[in-house]
Amino acid sequence: MDPTLYVILDRVAARGRDLDEILAATLEGGCRMVQLREKEWPSGRLLPLAERLGGRCRRAGVTFIVNDRVDLAVAVGADGVHLGQDDLPPRAARPLLRPGMILGRSTHTLVQATRARDEAVDYVAVGSMFETATKPDFELAGPDLLRRIRPLTPLPLVGIGGITHANVGDVIRAGADGVAVISAVCGAPDPAAATRRLLAAIREARDLTARTRRL
């Protein structure tokens, strides 16, 4: 699992564009972790799409995560499942997963992040970092929340919410191991170029952080 740039594929954010094509583009751009997020379609309709996107990730050696639906994640052989605060809690979801499957959790407060750590999740998403229209359960936390969570856990921390190539540096410098984006790739005119630009900005911030630590 390499959460450096965790691209969330969302049909609504893609505004009618084909998720298969966006996936192909972001993989070409260097993304190594992908999530399928679909809040409206019934699972029977979602199944063939999830199988197709998951298959493409598997062939590319890229981690494929399904949002919310644990049953769908297991059914399509995904690498893991991502659970929001309204989804099944990890204690209920973990026994349903195959051994080695990844369980990620969204958190918006210090209390939620501490609880996620104690529930033995595999990574913690922290958000929202910035203002965003994509998430209806939006709670502005800012990079400062990440900075406060960082000393409490060695788990991979992923910043989420309103992240662009212009502000991703703040999130990395706050201690994130990676960032999750929806609109910044799904809504970009050129998702491959957007992926490359985000990765370049992340690497730059990491280099700067490493150099600062050495000084």
Add this chain to the structure above:
Amino acid sequence: MDPTLYVILDRVAARGRDLDEILAATLEGGCRMVQLREKEWPSGRLLPLAERLGGRCRRAGVTFIVNDRVDLAVAVGADGVHLGQDDLPPRAARPLLRPGMILGRSTHTLVQATRARDEAVDYVAVGSMFETATKPDFELAGPDLLRRIRPLTPLPLVGIGGITHANVGDVIRAGADGVAVISAVCGAPDPAAATRRLLAAIREARDLTARTRRL
């Protein structure tokens, strides 16, 4: 599994009344099989309700089925899951179930019912029997569809859709092993009395069918 009277608990059909109380009443009235059907709540919110209703059924020795969400069904230790035509197909759902769990399937046509039989489901729901406002995916099939499916499978057949104590006899005489109801119990002023009245009408129709066969 006794699908004679299969009561579906649905928050919308209950119009604000407590599902715990409706469950207690229908069990008191003699119902032996229950389904929890919730199309709107996220699974994290549904989990405690499903655990509570499932626990009550278990203590009463009554079969408890969860609609649609295979993960939730397994998580709460339900006896089975019911899958509509838009939900995960049985081939994808079966491997997720614990051994011995019941898998039921909604069907609205002869083709769907034949397919369900070939997918090794444990019971087949056939509907809609009559006009109803509860199901948005309503397709009027009538007791005649049940009559045509009956010779094709020994699986338990459950009529569903618009069934009341006044018309349940037609469904039983068409070959149903039982009937599933939503409004007839969830929407009844006295769910225990409604359950008893439905069961009496089913028994009467069964006796009549048996007597006719003997003549």
